[in-house]
Amino acid sequence: MMRDAGFETLGLPSDATWDDVKRAFRRLARTYHPDIAGPSGARKFAEITEAYMTLKETASPGLGKIPTHRAPNVNADRKTGKRESIFKRFWRRFFSRKRKHKAKEEHSKSGGFPPAAAHLIGGVITRAESEMYGVLSRREEFASRVKSDAIIRRLKSRRPAVTLLALRRLSKLDVNDDIAAAVMEHFRRNMPCGEVLEVILDVFSNSPRRDDIVRALLLHAQKFPEQEAVMFMGRLKRWGAKPEFMKPFLSHKSSAVIAGALSGWPGSFSGEKSELAVLLNRDDEAILIPLLRLLKKEPLPRRLGGRLMSLMKEHPSAAVRVWASAIVRDQKLS
Numbered sequence: 001m002m003r004d005a006g007f008e009t010l011g012l013p014s015d016a017t018w019d020d021v022k023r024a025f026r027r028l029a030r031t032y033h034p035d036i037a038g039p040s041g042a043r044k045f046a047e048i049t050e051a052y053m054t055l056k057e058t059a060s061p062g063l064g065k066i067p068t069h070r071a072p073n074v075n076a077d078r079k080t081g082k083r084e085s086i087f088k089r090f091w092r093r094f095f096s097r098k099r100k101h102k103a104k105e106e107h108s109k110s111g112g113f114p115p116a117a118a119h120l121i122g123g124v125i126t127r128a129e130s131e132m133y134g135v136l137s138r139r140e141e142f143a144s145r146v147k148s149d150a151i152i153r154r155l156k157s158r159r160p161a162v163t164l165l166a167l168r169r170l171s172k173l174d175v176n177d178d179i180a181a182a183v184m185e186h187f188r189r190n191m192p193c194g195e196v197l198e199v200i201l202d203v204f205s206n207s208p209r210r211d212d213i214v215r216a217l218l219l220h221a222q223k224f225p226e227q228e229a230v231m232f233m234g235r236l237k238r239w240g241a242k243p244e245f246m247k248p249f250l251s252h253k254s255s256a257v258i259a260g261a262l263s264g265w266p267g268s269f270s271g272e273k274s275e276l277a278v279l280l281n282r283d284d285e286a287i288l289i290p291l292l293r294l295l296k297k298e299p300l301p302r303r304l305g306g307r308l309m310s311l312m313k314e315h316p317s318a319a320v321r322v323w324a325s326a327i328v329r330d331q332k333l334s
Helices: 003-009 018-032 037-057 075-079 086-110 117-157 158-167 175-191 194-203 210-223 226-238 241-249 257-261 273-280 284-293 302-314 316-329
Strands: none
Touching: 018 037, 086 194, 117 158, 117 175, 117 226, 158 194, 175 210, 194 210, 194 226, 210 226, 210 241, 226 241, 226 257, 241 257, 241 273, 257 284, 273 302, 284 316, 302 316
């Protein structure tokens, strides 16, 4: 890596100091180290490490390399005929001892190696770590690609057991656009069994493609067994159900499923004109009570007054009669 490219990788101008380089490397390392960012950050971490080592090896005074401390020139004082003061000699000896002590500490920290050798060994270790992270990253990407391809192949099968095997191998972290597209295509053509439905809802619960998966599953809403339909609606309610997601269940053959859709209906229901007339003509108490509860505070067309009057007077359920009577009275439909 060239020196200018190293500056660019670390996001620094070409006239940055060595202190700037160290600060930039520490900041980026805290972001992209694989222990923090996971395997996805390994490649970027390798790049910034290589840039740092390149700049470290080519450091020059222009880059802010720290100059060595020079001791006072005693001979110069002698040539000029001046005698070195006692205070000057004291401070010169003090700083000399301090430098020697610091050198010993650095020598000890480097494992007994001379500074140049310690620097060389540190560079070799850093390069080895960078190469290791790069190899591991490429290996994990390859393994992820192989796993993704295997799941997509299994999703092309129509057998529920094969589909379930593919979905059980799939975790929330494995979901990508290719897998999401394969899942949607599979469920547009095939109705999932209860176990498959539960697994797919778990895997895509937090996915940005969740709504697309739900729309594909809802193509079979009228055919779901009652237990699976109730479970599906319960999951939709926890996610904040939309009217478009609950509407397909209103045509289900089970009164319990229709009642569940009405009980968890989000927002206004009066806009569903075609479903409103059909549902009001049902005699099932389980359907009429949540429906009338929804319609209590919504303006209704007067043409529905006759059906509401009939429910108020003739329906065998006292609860239905009470709700119908309240709507007729409040909206003056009699």
